[in-house]
Amino acid sequence: MGRSPCCEKAHTNKGAWTKEEDDRLIAYIRAHGEGCWRSLPKAAGLLRCGKSCRLRWINYLRPDLKRGNFTEEEDELIIKLHSLLGNKWSLIAGRLPGRTDNEIKNYWNTHIRRKLLTRGIDPTTHRALNEAAQDSATTTISFAASANIKEEDQKSSIINGLLGKDSKKPVQERCPDLNLELQISPPCQPQQPSEPLKSGGRGVCFSCSLGLQDAKNCSCGIDTIGSSTTSGTTNVGYDFLGLKSGVLDYRSLEMK
C-alpha cells in the first residue's frame, strides 16, 4: 500500500539550503513559532518539504545550537550514554545542551567510533574487541541476548527513567524515595571457571560493566577503574557512566 508522500516532490527544492531560504525560514519561525511543519513551507514561501524545513531548523538554524568542536567531556559523556542507550541519538542529544541528534550521530560515526577502536573497544558493544569476537561462541552479558530477566528489567528501568515515559513500571514515579542504586544493582555473574583469565579477553559481570559493583569485591575480578592498557590491549572494564568516578550521576538522567 504505502503512504502518500509528505509533500509534492515535483515542486520542492532539494539539496543544500541557500542563504535566502535560511533567512525565510528563520524569519517565519521567529514570527510564528514552530507550528505545523507541513504547512510551513507554503506559508513561509519556501519550495521545500516540511520535513526538510524541520530538519534544517533543528539541526542548523536553531539559535540555541552550540556548534563548534566537541569537548573531551562531551566525548566521554556521549560514549557513556551510547553504551547505555545505544543509537538513541535523540536521547543522547537531550543530555548535551546545544547539540543535535544528527550532529552527535555524525560525530560518533566519524570520530568516536575510531577513538574507541583505537582503545580496543568495540563501539557497538562497548566491550573489548577480542572479547566481542568471542561472543559468537560464548554466553555473554549482552542485554539483547541475555537470558537473565532481571538484567532486562534493570535496563528497562534505567531506560524508562531516561525516557521519562509513563511506563507501566514507573520506578521513579511510583517510588520517589527508592534508592535506585539498590533498585538497579544486578546480581553478580561469576565467570565460568573453565574460562581462561587472560587480559582483555574475558567477560565482565553486569555490575562491573555498569560500574555499580566494586570489582575487587566481585568474583568477576575485573577492576573497572583505572583500567590498564598493556601492549596495546585495553582492559574491557571502564567507568561506565561515570558512576564510580562521579563524572555522571545516573539519577540525574531523567528527560524533560
Added chain:
DNA sequence: AATCCTGACAACCGCCATCCG
C-alpha cells in the same frame, strides 16, 4: 598542477509512533 582518496557533515529517505477526526 592535476587527479585521486578520504573524512566530515548536511541532507534525504523510509519507517515508526502518536495524534486526531
Added chain:
DNA sequence: CCGGATGGCGGTTGTCAGGAT
C-alpha cells in the same frame, strides 16, 4: 476502534574540502 495525517527518529547517501600521490 480505525485509519489517515503528521512529527520524529535513525540509517544512509551525496557533496565538498583538504590532503596525498
